[in-house]
Amino acid sequence: MEMGMKAQEALDRLMEGNRKFIQATTHQTDVSLPVREGLVKEGQHPFATVISCSDSRVIPEHVFMCGLGDIFCVRTAGNTIGPGELASALYGCEHLGTQLLMVMGHTGCGAVASAIESDDHGPLAPILGKVEQAIGDERDPYAATVANARASVRDLRENPELSHLVGEGKLTILAAVFHTDSGEVELL
Numbered sequence: 212m213e214m215g216m217k218a219q220e221a222l223d224r225l226m227e228g229n230r231k232f233i234q235a236t237t238h239q240t241d242v243s244l245p246v247r248e249g250l251v252k253e254g255q256h257p258f259a260t261v262i263s264c265s266d267s268r269v270i271p272e273h274v275f276m277c278g279l280g281d282i283f284c285v286r287t288a289g290n291t292i293g294p295g296e297l298a299s300a301l302y303g304c305e306h307l308g309t310q311l312l313m314v315m316g317h318t319g320c321g322a323v324a325s326a327i328e329s330d331d332h333g334p335l336a337p338i339l340g341k342v343e344q345a346i347g348d349e350r351d352p353y354a355a356t357v358a359n360a361r362a363s364v365r366d367l368r369e370n371p372e373l374s375h376l377v378g379e380g381k382l383t384i385l386a387a388v389f390h391t392d393s394g395e396v397e398l399l
Contacts, residue, residue, distance in 0.1 A: 215308050215310070216258040216259075216309075216310065216311075217310055218310040218311040218382065218383035219383075220258075221258045221259040221309070221310060221311035222259075222311055222313075222383070222385075222398075224258060224259075224275075225259060225261075225275045225277075225311075225313070225396070226396065226398075228274075228275035228276035228277055229274060229275055229276070229394070229395065229396045231276045232273065232274055232275065232276050232394055233393065233394045233395055235276065238273050238276060240272075240276075240277070240278030240279065241278060241279075242278065242279055246278075246279055246280075247279065250279060250280045255280045255283070255307065256280065256307070256308075257280060257281055257282050257283040257303065257307055257309055258281060258282070258309060258311070259281075259282050259283070259309050259311040259312075259313060260282070260283040260284075260285065260300055260303030260304055260307075260309040260311065260312045260313070261275075261282050261283070261284050261285070261312075261313045261314075261315055262284075262285040262286075262287070262290055262292070262296060262299075262300060262312070262313070262314045262315065262363065262367075263284065263285075263286055263290055263314075263315040263316075263317070263389070264286065264287070264288060264289060264290045264315075264316065264317055264320055264322065265286045265287055265288045266288075266317060266319075266320065266321065268317070268319075268391050269286075269315070269317045269389055269391070271284050271315065272284070274315075274389055274394070274396060275396075283299075283302075283303035283307055283309055285299040285300060285303070287338070288321075288322045288335075288338045289320060289322030289323065289326075289338050289339070289341070289342045289359065290314055290315065290316050290317075290320075290359070290360060290363055291322075291338050291341040291342060291345075291359075291363060292314075292341075292363045292366040292367060293337065293338075293341070297366070297367070297370060300312055300367060300373065301370070301372055301373065304373060304376060304382055305372060305376070309382075310381055310382055310383065311382075311383050311385075312367060312373070312382060312383070312384045312385075313384075313385055313386070313387055314360050314363040314364050314367070314384075314385070314386050314387070315360070315386075315387045315388070315389050315396065316356045316357070316359055316360035316363075316386070316387070316388050316389070317356065317388060317389040317390070317391055318352070318353060318356060318388065318389070318390050318391050318392065319352075319391045319392075320352075320356055320359075322335075322338055322339060322342050322359075323342055323346065323352060323355050323356050323359055324352060325339050325342075326339050326342035326343040326346060326355070327346065327349075327350055327352065327355055330343075341362075342359050344362070345358055345359040345361075345362030345363070346358045346359055346362075353388075356388055357386075357388060357399060360386040360387065360388060360399060361386050361399060363386070364384055364385065364386045367384050368384055385398060385399070386398075386399040387399060
């Protein structure tokens with residue numbers, strides 16, 4: 212794990228990992244005791260922060276063929292940005308020094324489908340309301356997924372601390388969609 216990896220290098224590494232994932236039949240990374248002990252002793256130095264959906268089919272470490280300590284992951288239903296997700300992203304970018312912040316939506320997202328299908332969100336309103344606001348009148352699931360990921364990126368860019376890092380050239384924030392059927396990550 213490289214400390215302070217530049218955003219383009221981090222993106223290249225993620226996308227190369229995704230190319231390997233598309234062809235892979237297994238994912239094997241070193242999770243041995245020495246690796247775990249090293250991460251405890253030396254601390255974590257992830258090369259990217261990825262905000263993704265909590266969906267069990269969307270596992271950034273697998274999608275990008277990464278291992279322990281490689282990606283600082285923030286997972287929430289519908290990859291929405293609330294106070295906790297924002298604070299986590301700030302931690303990854305400011306404290307851990309990741310220079311790439313990716314919001315990764317995915318096809319077949321239940322939160323997006325629920326926001327399209329119903330106005331009655333009940334206890335899920337904090338998440339589905341944000342998705343509904345992000346997608347507006349869009350009813351095509353793929354287009355809604357794209358709109359939702361882009362809205363989360365806008366939310367992140369509106370944060371003064373993250374905006375400052377972007378302005379200084381120390382952070383790149385981008386959106387992507389993970390295609391659950393093919394395994395491909397599409398950059399938006």
